[in-house]
Amino acid sequence: xxxxQLNWLSASDAARALRDGAISSEQLVEACxxxxxxxxxxxxxxAFLDPEHALAQARALDERRKEGAPQGALHGVPVGxxxxxxxxxxxxxxxxxxxAGRMPADDATVVSRLRAAGAxxxxxxxxxxxxxxxxxxxxxxxxxxxxxxxxxxGSAAAVAAGMIPAALGSQTNGSVIRPAAYCGVYGFxxxxxxxxxxxxxxxxxxxxxxxxxxxxxxDLALVCEQAVGYDEHDTDTFPPRARTxxxxxxxxxxxxxxRIAFVKTPIWDETEPETREAFEELTGQLGDRVQEFTxxxxxxxxLDWHRTIMEAEMAAGLVAEYEKGADKLSESLRGQLExxxxxxxxxxxxxxxxxxxxxxxxxxxxxxxDAILTPAAAGTAPHGLQSTGSPAFCTLWTLCGMPALNLPLxxxxxxxxxxxxxxxxxxxxxxxxxxARWLAAQIEAD
Amino acid sequence: xxxxQLNWLSASDAARALRDGAISSEQLVEACxxxxxxxxxxxxxxAFLDPEHALAQARALDERRKEGAPQGALHGVPVGxxxxxxxxxxxxxxxxxxxAGRMPADDATVVSRLRAAGAxxxxxxxxxxxxxxxxxxxxxxxxxxxxxxxxxxGSAAAVAAGMIPAALGSQTNGSVIRPAAYCGVYGFxxxxxxxxxxxxxxxxxxxxxxxxxxxxxxDLALVCEQAVGYDEHDTDTFPPRARTxxxxxxxxxxxxxxRIAFVKTPIWDETEPETREAFEELTGQLGDRVQEFTxxxxxxxxLDWHRTIMEAEMAAGLVAEYEKGADKLSESLRGQLExxxxxxxxxxxxxxxxxxxxxxxxxxxxxxxDAILTPAAAGTAPHGLQSTGSPAFCTLWTLCGMPALNLPLxxxxxxxxxxxxxxxxxxxxxxxxxxARWLAAQIEAD
Numbered sequence: 001x002x003x004x005q006l007n008w009l010s011a012s013d014a015a016r017a018l019r020d021g022a023i024s025s026e027q028l029v030e031a032c033x034x035x036x037x038x039x040x041x042x043x044x045x046x047a048f049l050d051p052e053h054a055l056a057q058a059r060a061l062d063e064r065r066k067e068g069a070p071q072g073a074l075h076g077v078p079v080g081x082x083x084x085x086x087x088x089x090x091x092x093x094x095x096x097x098x099x100a101g102r103m104p105a106d107d108a109t110v111v112s113r114l115r116a117a118g119a120x121x122x123x124x125x126x127x128x129x130x131x132x133x134x135x136x137x138x139x140x141x142x143x144x145x146x147x148x149x150x151x152x153x154g155s156a157a158a159v160a161a162g163m164i165p166a167a168l169g170s171q172t173n174g175s176v177i178r179p180a181a182y183c184g185v186y187g188f189x190x191x192x193x194x195x196x197x198x199x200x201x202x203x204x205x206x207x208x209x210x211x212x213x214x215x216x217x218x219d220l221a222l223v224c225e226q227a228v229g230y231d232e233h234d235t236d237t238f239p240p241r242a243r244t245x246x247x248x249x250x251x252x253x254x255x256x257x258x259r260i261a262f263v264k265t266p267i268w269d270e271t272e273p274e275t276r277e278a279f280e281e282l283t284g285q286l287g288d289r290v291q292e293f294t295x296x297x298x299x300x301x302x303l304d305w306h307r308t309i310m311e312a313e314m315a316a317g318l319v320a321e322y323e324k325g326a327d328k329l330s331e332s333l334r335g336q337l338e339x340x341x342x343x344x345x346x347x348x349x350x351x352x353x354x355x356x357x358x359x360x361x362x363x364x365x366x367x368x369x370d371a372i373l374t375p376a377a378a379g380t381a382p383h384g385l386q387s388t389g390s391p392a393f394c395t396l397w398t399l400c401g402m403p404a405l406n407l408p409l410x411x412x413x414x415x416x417x418x419x420x421x422x423x424x425x426x427x428x429x430x431x432x433x434x435x436a437r438w439l440a441a442q443i444e445a446d
Numbered sequence: 447x448x449x450x451q452l453n454w455l456s457a458s459d460a461a462r463a464l465r466d467g468a469i470s471s472e473q474l475v476e477a478c479x480x481x482x483x484x485x486x487x488x489x490x491x492x493a494f495l496d497p498e499h500a501l502a503q504a505r506a507l508d509e510r511r512k513e514g515a516p517q518g519a520l521h522g523v524p525v526g527x528x529x530x531x532x533x534x535x536x537x538x539x540x541x542x543x544x545x546a547g548r549m550p551a552d553d554a555t556v557v558s559r560l561r562a563a564g565a566x567x568x569x570x571x572x573x574x575x576x577x578x579x580x581x582x583x584x585x586x587x588x589x590x591x592x593x594x595x596x597x598x599x600g601s602a603a604a605v606a607a608g609m610i611p612a613a614l615g616s617q618t619n620g621s622v623i624r625p626a627a628y629c630g631v632y633g634f635x636x637x638x639x640x641x642x643x644x645x646x647x648x649x650x651x652x653x654x655x656x657x658x659x660x661x662x663x664x665d666l667a668l669v670c671e672q673a674v675g676y677d678e679h680d681t682d683t684f685p686p687r688a689r690t691x692x693x694x695x696x697x698x699x700x701x702x703x704x705r706i707a708f709v710k711t712p713i714w715d716e717t718e719p720e721t722r723e724a725f726e727e728l729t730g731q732l733g734d735r736v737q738e739f740t741x742x743x744x745x746x747x748x749l750d751w752h753r754t755i756m757e758a759e760m761a762a763g764l765v766a767e768y769e770k771g772a773d774k775l776s777e778s779l780r781g782q783l784e785x786x787x788x789x790x791x792x793x794x795x796x797x798x799x800x801x802x803x804x805x806x807x808x809x810x811x812x813x814x815x816d817a818i819l820t821p822a823a824a825g826t827a828p829h830g831l832q833s834t835g836s837p838a839f840c841t842l843w844t845l846c847g848m849p850a851l852n853l854p855l856x857x858x859x860x861x862x863x864x865x866x867x868x869x870x871x872x873x874x875x876x877x878x879x880x881x882a883r884w885l886a887a888q889i890e891a892d
Binding site for chain 2 (some may be wrong): 038239312313315316319341343344345346347348349350353386
């Protein structure tokens with residue numbers, strides 16, 4: 001195996017090679033760092049990256065392996081972490097000058113979990129301003145004139161550009177699925193409550209959800225299986241129970257060919273013409289396994305309920321930033337916070353009360369279907385770096401806390417990736433990964 | 447055993463006598479109904495009571511016993527239910543003309559649980575208007591010129607007057623502890639999340655908590671053990687786990703003499719002089735087992751946070767009543783709802799965020815003490831029926847969701863009951879019952 005190619009190994013292949021002693025973590029991390037040196041001047045995916053610190057972690061893990069110490073599922077595998085997720089050994093600056101130099105004392109729960117599984121925390125990836133809309137410095141690795149999407153811009157771009165096999169991101173609206181689609185990688189946001197948000201910048205308790213970027217479905221399952229779990233510090237995580245074998249289930253053949261609901265969503269007219277054509281072709285390939293499904297009319301209102309909840313909760317989550325440093329915030333974020341401060345508790349609670357109603361309506365859909373197929377975004381990554389694109393095709397699923405996955409299976413006429421989003425029933429995360437693997441195989445075989 | 451005296455049996459003694467075949471449920475219910483005929487023209491504890499329906503339930507349970515069917519812990523024991531808790535076989539009118547004639551299709555979860563344990567649902571007890579401040583028709587059974595307290599007025603008065611051995615009530619501020627204190631019965635509001643509120647009028651998800659009235663601690667434990675449990679329809683209930691043996695723990699001697707923190711609360715100056723004297727005497731009796739403890743200064747602010755949360759959540763919970771029937775509401779409730787509608791989502795969320803901070807502060811107190819001793823109310827039941835008295839001595843514990851219990855151990859100079867409140871650590875409900883039994887024994891022995 002050539003060291004210069006190791007950076008393109010999947011996390012699963014790398015973990016196997018490390019376990020077998022075919023490569024060392026130091027070699028793997030060095031290959032990733034070489035790739036960073038090669039492309040990151042252009043991509044700019046990193047908010048913080050100390051090569052020596054990454055290599056020191058790798059060497060310590062290699063040492064433990066040589067000593068015969070027990071090895072976790074990610075032993076020696078480098079992972080990138082969005083710069084809103086706390087790390088005790090690196091700054092976490094949340095994409096704002098207001099938090100410049102911020103050094104958390106502790107790892108976020110999800111970072112502790114990945115470290116316990118043996119991961120090398122490679123560095124911190126660029127986020128938009130406080131994980132909202134104002135872009136960071138990152139560019140799309142497929143064409144630097146295009147946005148990588150946001151807010152998990154650096155995580156998506158670094159995985160797409162081969163600088164790391166996997167990365168953590170977060171989604172309050174469309175911040176995992178959209179950048180995964182624009183950068184052409186797999187992105188997975190599990191059911192709300194699966195991954196603890198303790199030690200992560202809080203915008204919205206109701207909507208914030210962590211997710212994973214990788215270059216294969218197998219890798220999404222591998223990382224997720226380590227990342228999920230109950231945490232007493234995040235009371236929205238699910239109570240202790242047996243660990244779901246994501247990797248095992250994701251690798252199985254579905255017992256029956258899955259049934260897919262093609263959902264155009266109430267904002268289908270916002271898609272670009274070539275997105276519509278691409279989905280026509282895709283559903284054609286799937287034949288009788290796919291059937292169009294029209295959401296109830298209140299799905300359109302869901303965008304308003306989402307905005308009410310997000311802006312009201314952001315106003316509380318970022319109250320210190322607004323009151324002490326409003327002049328250091330972007331105009332768009334200041335506008336969101338000002339709208340959020342004017343929302344009444346009554347409007348906010350009425351919007352919150354819609355969520356269980358929406359979920360109940362959705363769960364009926366899953367009586368007849370295994371997953372929803374729908375666009376990940378209106379089209380390919382928009383030109384220009386002043387916006388990260390629209391998250392609107394993710395909003396409904398985020399609001400309902402449903403698991404969602406980007407499949408990087410298509411391409412626009414400009415050569416940029418075009419994503420298909422697959423959405424599953426709440427708590428049916430492993431099955432969604434299995435269905436996604438089946439779907440990807442159908443397309444690739446065609 | 448004389449039938450005319452059966453109405454004064456405790457629930458535990460009645461359950462034992464029923465199990466042994468010494469009495470029938472029909473005899474017991476008939477004795478309770480005789481007591482109703484004797485005193486209820488004066489007390490007016492019932493919103494709905496159909497003697498024939500109560501007797502029919504009793505006869506059916508007697509029949510099942512004769513057939514040798516398995517018997518629950520409350521088999522044949524009559525229980526009163528506050529008229530905001532749904533019953534499929536009786537109206538539930540919530541103390542407002544707006545809900546006159548309301549007939550729920552299903553039992554509330556807690557009613558199902560008591561029925562499953564064999565209880566006779568005797569009837570529906572009077573609540574104040576929508577479980578808020580405007581009084582119902584009930585009078586204090588010790589002196590009809592005085593309020594019974596509220597909002598669980600009928601439950602407290604019916605138990606105190608010997609019309610039933612036990613009853614269900616609810617507390618959003620001080621609606622279990624205060625009427626229990628004014629009427630001179632035991633009242634217990636367990637930790638938030640122990641008893642499901644599915645099928646109960648919702649004022650405030652954060653604050654609404656169900657509780658039990660009885661004439662002994664043994665009875666509180668008996669009824670609670672049947673009432674508590676996880677309910678998927680109330681997502682604030684705790685996940686499935688082994689049932690707590692309330693009765694068994696409550697009946698044990700504490701392994702060491704408990705240490706009691708005497709807490710005057712930041713509103714001690716609102717107590718009546720004889721309340722202060724009574725607590726001086728009480729703490730004197732307890733000697734070195736009690737120590738005064740001063741709460742942190744933010745405990746005073748907790749009254750404001752509670753009001754913000756309660757009024758904001760009531761505005762959402764009662765939005766239909768306000769929008770369709772504001773003219774049918776009392777002026778005090780209309781005022782609460784109008785204040786609630788003006789609260790911003792930001793103020794509401796800031797108040798909510800204080801609760802875990804307060805709880806963390808309180809939990810340190812329990813490193814050194816088993817329970818908090820504090821007044822249940824400013825004094826004995828106020829004269830007049832136009833107000834149900836102040837809940838302020840309960841507010842802090844309700845806000846923190848801590849278990850609280852009224853001990854009817856003292857008396858005012860007017861001969862009316864004067865309550866002592868015992869408050870425990872969250873989730874330490876059974877220990878609180880055990881400590882309360884120990885405390886009652888100290889006082890009675892003295």
